[in-house]
Amino acid sequence: MIKRCWILFFLFLAFRLEGQKPLSVETVCSGALLPVKSVAVEWTPDGNGYSRIEYNSALHANEIVAYDAATGRRTVQAPAGWLSSDGKPLNIWSYRWSRDTRKMLLFHNARRVWRYPTRGDYTVLDMTTGEHYPLGRNLPKGSLMFAKFSPDSRKVAYVCRNNLYTEDLQTKETTQLTFDGNDRIINGTFDWMYEEEFDCRDGFRWSPDSRNIAYWQSDTDGTGVFRLINNVDSIYSSILPLPYPKVGTTLPAVKVGIVAASGGATQWIDIPGDARNHYLPRMDYIPESDDLIVHQFNRRQNVNHLWTVHEGKASLLFTEKDEAWVDVNDNNRWLDGDSFTWMSERDGWRHLYRVGRNGKDVRCLTPGAFDVVEIAGIDAEKGFVYFIATEENFTQRYLYRASLNGKAKVQKIDPAGQTGKHSYRFSPTGKWAIHSFQNTVTPPVYSLVRFPENTTVSLLEDNAETKRKYDSLHLPEKEFIRLDAGAAILDAWMLKPADFDSTKKYPVIADVYGEPASSTVQDQWAGGSLWHQYLAQEGYIVVSIDNRGTNVPRGREWRKCIYRKTGILNTDDQAAAMRKMLEQYPFLDAGRVGVTGWSGGGSTTLNCMFRFPELYKTGIAVASVSDRRLYDAAYEERYMGVPDSSYRDYVQASAVSYAKHLKGNLLLIHGTGDDNVHYQNCERLINELIRHKKMFSLLTYPMRSHGIFEGENTTLHLRLSMEKFWKEYLPAGGK
Numbered sequence: 015m016i017k018r019c020w021i022l023f024f025l026f027l028a029f030r031l032e033g034q035k036p037l038s039v040e041t042v043c044s045g046a047l048l049p050v051k052s053v054a055v056e057w058t059p060d061g062n063g064y065s066r067i068e069y070n071s072a073l074h075a076n077e078i079v080a081y082d083a084a085t086g087r088r089t090v091q092a093p094a095g096w097l098s099s100d101g102k103p104l105n106i107w108s109y110r111w112s113r114d115t116r117k118m119l120l121f122h123n124a125r126r127v128w129r130y131p132t133r134g135d136y137t138v139l140d141m142t143t144g145e146h147y148p149l150g151r152n153l154p155k156g157s158l159m160f161a162k163f164s165p166d167s168r169k170v171a172y173v174c175r176n177n178l179y180t181e182d183l184q185t186k187e188t189t190q191l192t193f194d195g196n197d198r199i200i201n202g203t204f205d206w207m208y209e210e211e212f213d214c215r216d217g218f219r220w221s222p223d224s225r226n227i228a229y230w231q232s233d234t235d236g237t238g239v240f241r242l243i244n245n246v247d248s249i250y251s252s253i254l255p256l257p258y259p260k261v262g263t264t265l266p267a268v269k270v271g272i273v274a275a276s277g278g279a280t281q282w283i284d285i286p287g288d289a290r291n292h293y294l295p296r297m298d299y300i301p302e303s304d305d306l307i308v309h310q311f312n313r314r315q316n317v318n319h320l321w322t323v324h325e326g327k328a329s330l331l332f333t334e335k336d337e338a339w340v341d342v343n344d345n346n347r348w349l350d351g352d353s354f355t356w357m358s359e360r361d362g363w364r365h366l367y368r369v370g371r372n373g374k375d376v377r378c379l380t381p382g383a384f385d386v387v388e389i390a391g392i393d394a395e396k397g398f399v400y401f402i403a404t405e406e407n408f409t410q411r412y413l414y415r416a417s418l419n420g421k422a423k424v425q426k427i428d429p430a431g432q433t434g435k436h437s438y439r440f441s442p443t444g445k446w447a448i449h450s451f452q453n454t455v456t457p458p459v460y461s462l463v464r465f466p467e468n469t470t471v472s473l474l475e476d477n478a479e480t481k482r483k484y485d486s487l488h489l490p491e492k493e494f495i496r497l498d499a500g501a502a503i504l505d506a507w508m509l510k511p512a513d514f515d516s517t518k519k520y521p522v523i524a525d526v527y528g529e530p531a532s533s534t535v536q537d538q539w540a541g542g543s544l545w546h547q548y549l550a551q552e553g554y555i556v557v558s559i560d561n562r563g564t565n566v567p568r569g570r571e572w573r574k575c576i577y578r579k580t581g582i583l584n585t586d587d588q589a590a591a592m593r594k595m596l597e598q599y600p601f602l603d604a605g606r607v608g609v610t611g612w613s614g615g616g617s618t619t620l621n622c623m624f625r626f627p628e629l630y631k632t633g634i635a636v637a638s639v640s641d642r643r644l645y646d647a648a649y650e651e652r653y654m655g656v657p658d659s660s661y662r663d664y665v666q667a668s669a670v671s672y673a674k675h676l677k678g679n680l681l682l683i684h685g686t687g688d689d690n691v692h693y694q695n696c697e698r699l700i701n702e703l704i705r706h707k708k709m710f711s712l713l714t715y716p717m718r719s720h721g722i723f724e725g726e727n728t729t730l731h732l733r734l735s736m737e738k739f740w741k742e743y744l745p746a747g748g749k
Contacts, residue, residue, distance in 0.1 A: 036487040037551050039737060042544045043730040048483055049543070053448060053474050059113050061443035064462075067106065070094055075103050078118070083446045083462060086472060092118065098143040099137070107131060109418075112167035116141055117183065119163060119170065123156055128206060128689065129203040132215055136161040136172065137181060149181055150174060152188065154294060159203060160216040164224040171218065173202035173225055178218060178229055180275050189277045191227065198257070200232040205257055207267050208232065210296035210690065211648035212342055219298050226272050228297060228306055233267040236290070240694075242687055246716045259647045261664065262657040266289050270297050270308055272326065285310055285321055285328045293648065295342050302351065307331070309346075315339045315652040320373075332373040334358060336570075338577035339652045345389045348416060355379075355389065355399065358402055359570040366401060368420060377420045385567035387411060391440025391447060394418070396466055400447075408566050409494060409505055409537040410453075411435045411469070412628060427468050432476065435538045438463075448474065452539040452572050453490050457481055488512070489547050494537065497559070497598070499590040505535045505566070506559040506591065509543070509550045511748075514601075518748030520555045521606030521741070524592060526622070528561050528584035528654050529614035530576060535560040545733065552737070553746030555602060557595065561587030578655050581642065581667030584619040589629055601748075607742045610634040610736075613720065617642075620669035620680075620699070627677035632744040635737055636683045637691050637720050640699035641668045644692065674706040679743035681711040683732065685718030710741065 041047045055064040058080060065080040075094035081087065085710025095424075097104050099121070107124035111117075118139040124131035136158050139146040150158050153174045161172035164180075171180045176195030181188045192201040201217070208214040218229035234257040242254040257267050268288040271280040285294070285308060296309040306323035318340045320332040325674050334340050336359065345357040345366065352371045357364060361378070364385040368377045379399060380386050387402040390413060397418045402411050405426075412428040413436055441447065445465055452458045457477040461470045490505040511520070525546065527534045535558055546556045560566055561584045563576025576583045588609075596604045609630045611619040616638025623633040639645045642654060642664050653656075657664055665671055684696040694715070703710050713735055715722050723729050740746070 026052050034192060035551055036489065037334070037544060037548045040730060042548050043733055047544065048480050048542050050457050050477055050480050050539070052458070054415055055448055056109065056111060057441045059111055059115055059443070061441040062679065064448070065091060066653050069470050069711060076106065078109065081572050083441070083471070091141065092139060094145070096139060096146065104137065107134065110163060113165055114167040117163070117167065118566060119161055121161070121209070122667050125156060128209055130215065133157065133159050138170065146272060150179065150188070160218070163219060164220050164275065165222055166224040166541040167712060168224065170705045171220065171275070173218070176200045176203065176655050178202045178227065191273050191277055192280070195250070198233065198235045200234065202229045204230065205232050206689065207259055207266070207648050208295070211646060212293070214295060221299055221304060222302055223304070225275060227275055228270060228272050229300065230294065230297065231269055231271060238263045238267050240692060244687070244717055249335045261643045261645065261650045263647060264297060265313070265647060268294050270294060270306070281326045283308065283323050283326060283328055296346070307346070309343065311340070313651060314656055332356070332369060333650070337575040347389060349392070349394060357386065361511070364567070364570065366399060366416065368418065377741070379416045379418065379420045380424055382424060385569060387567055387720050389437040391444050393444030393465060395444070398444070398466060400444070400465070402437065404567055408568050409475065411437070413438060429468070433537070435536065453537045454539065454543070455484070457539050484542050490550060490745060492543070497591045499587055499594055501587065501590070504559055504561060506557060507535055509556040511544055511550050511553055511555070515748050516601050519603035520553065520599055520748045521744050522555045522557060522595070522602045523549060523560045523608040523609065523744070524588065525556060525615070526588060526609060526611040526618045527615040528564060528588060528611070528618035529580055530563055530565055530573065531614060533560050533564045533566050534558040549552050549740070552741070553748065554740070559588055559591045561591070578660055578663045579667065580653050581617065581669065584618055585625055588618065589626045590620055592629060603749070606631060606744050608632040608740065610636070612636040612693050613638065614631045614717070621672065623678055623680055624669055624672035624675045627675050630678060632679040632740070634681045634683065634739060637685065637688060637722065638669070638695065639691050640670045640695045643668070644695050644698065646741050652727070670702050673702040673708065674697060676703065676708045676710070679711070681713065681739045683713045683722070685715045685720065685722045687717035690720035
């Protein structure tokens with residue numbers, strides 16, 4: 015009898031396990047299902063080795079160790095005892111070596127400022143004695159930003175409360191360099207818009223001789239202030255003011271100055287043009303020189319002037335123009351005192367050029383019908399520039415090499431058999447690199463490689479445990495496909511349920527972005543795409559399509575044909591591609607087509623729902639821009655033009671203009687504390703939907719930002735709400 019009971023129990027258990035689904039919303043949102051290890055290293059100043067933070071299991075604490083790249087010899091540089099204060103371990107976010115390697119700068123107790131953890135505490139660690147002391151001892155705790163050693167390793171400079179300071183590492187004396195920093199005048203860092211649209215936060219540079227500091231100053235006085243309302247932290251609401259220049263409004267006045275590291279008056283650089291109608295997104299010293307290079311964009315961002323600054327006077331060096339827009343150039347590397355690398359689309363493809371110091375000698379280093387994505391590294395001694403590109407499959411990225419004299423043929427040099435995305439972080443010498451490889455079913459694998467052979471020296475992290483857990487779930491793979499949408503051949507992927515039956519018809523959900531800032535169809539890990547996998551598990555076919563205008567290496571015309579047509583051309587392509595899918599794949603149910611997206615993808619979702627109501631039956635738009643005139647000036651005017659000449663384009667591109675056409679089921683999701691896409695967008699759209707008697711659903715998250723993740727269970731609640739909406743209005747499963 016007992017034996018029979020056990021048999022029945024195991025039969026029952028096997029039955030339960032057989033029907034058990036591998037994913038739940040809770041496990042997808044927990045972040046614990048597939049933890050991925052990254053490899054954060056700092057190259058040693060001589061470029062012959064690297065250091066990293068490692069956990070010492072015996073001591074239950076972190077330590078900083080260094081490795082010789084050639085021999086692999088491991089040396090503990092900072093024992094666990096050195097990385098503590100008052101007996102407690104420092105919560106280290108990052109660290110920097112001094113150039114002479116005698117000191118290390120530890121950044122800890124990091125706190126988020128808008129997007130990134132850039133404010134906190136800094137401690138200087140003596141690498142010979144283990145002694146350490148905090149910077150800015152007379153300044154508020156947790157208030158320092160962007161501390162950096164001087165090139166001669168004698169001082170550190172940092173920002174505190176929008177002012178610049180230097181601190182002598184021998185005397186411990188602090189010198190305040192600027193005194194006018196406040197809520198409106200920003201020294202050594204940037205306002206919200208420069209961070210969001212130009213990736214600018216660290217706003218000062220040491221001169222190579224350590225005598226001076228060049229820095230940006232932003233004057234936001236006159237810039238429109240958007241006010242976020244906090245209704246949750248008190249019985250009375252509080253107002254959070256945010257200087258935020260919207261389309262067509264006054265820009266912050268940004269200028270560059272030079273101040274002595276010992277203190278004194280700032281010498282402001284006189285660059286021609288109205289400061290409130292230009293951008294200065296990049297600036298740095300030319301190596302081994304007292305001269306600066308400053309990038310100046312006009313307001314339309316279709317002209318980039320490069321200015322050299324010598325003894326405070328600016329001279330025009332080089333100009334890049336485009337009828338649409340010019341991207342900020344982060345591939346400007348000085349090769350010697352007489353030339354630098356430059357990225358340009360002047361021949362219709364994005365290529366690397368070598369430009370002479372006179373601004374006239376311009377030579378293409380990477381000719382061919384393909385796009386360069388970015389510079390990976392430079393080996394000046396052997397005369398090579400390494401770069402990331404792809405010639406055929408636009409969902410993947412590979413390493414290529416070209417000669418710095420432009421005479422040798424471009425070579426693809428990635429390891430054979432590894433199809434997917436490759437990235438490299440080269441050492442200062444260009445002889446070593448940390449190589450990362452990934453694809454949709456392979457979490458990042460990190461290796462140390464030697465150049466110019468590109469041979470693997472050692473494996474740093476293969477994420478084998480993550481790979482094992484992922485494989486054990488037996489999830490279906492994304493299928494990458496190409497669709498003839500009429501105007502262009504578009505890349506897409508499709509994810510089917512594990513129990514897919516081609517004789518049935520399934521609902522389809524298109525996850526979209528569609529704007530020039532990004533791409534959704536890439537052969538990369540993406541955390542295993544567990545949310546998409548969960549939807550597929552529940553009986554949906556999930557797809558994603560890269561329309562024309564997305565940030566894909568397919569040539570200038572591909573990327574810039576969307577100019578002044580954002581919201582129109584992208585949704586035309588999305589709709590054409592979806593119709594092609596319905597025609598090409600009979601297992602897709604034309605009566606159950608959904609669309610969803612976040613931020614720019616939320617805007618695309620709205621335009622798909624409103625402009626093609628006969629096609630898209632159900633949509634979820636998260637944190638979307640409903641009226642393009644309500645977003646920030648730098649982003650919208652770059653892709654849509656300035657509104658005095660393109661006002662009609664803004665109206666035609668905005669989803670709110672088509673709200674009256676809504677027929678399907680729409681869920682709007684937005685955080686009321688969104689400092690990026692303001693909740694105002696949601697309210698303007700709601701008003702228009704009400705005016706036209708259109709029914710919709712709404713879910714707001716009090717004081718959540720653009721990512722809608724703050725607070726307990728927020729992410730879980732968001733995904734459960736999305737699941738509920740899909741299942742109610744876009745029934746799952748094959749029929």
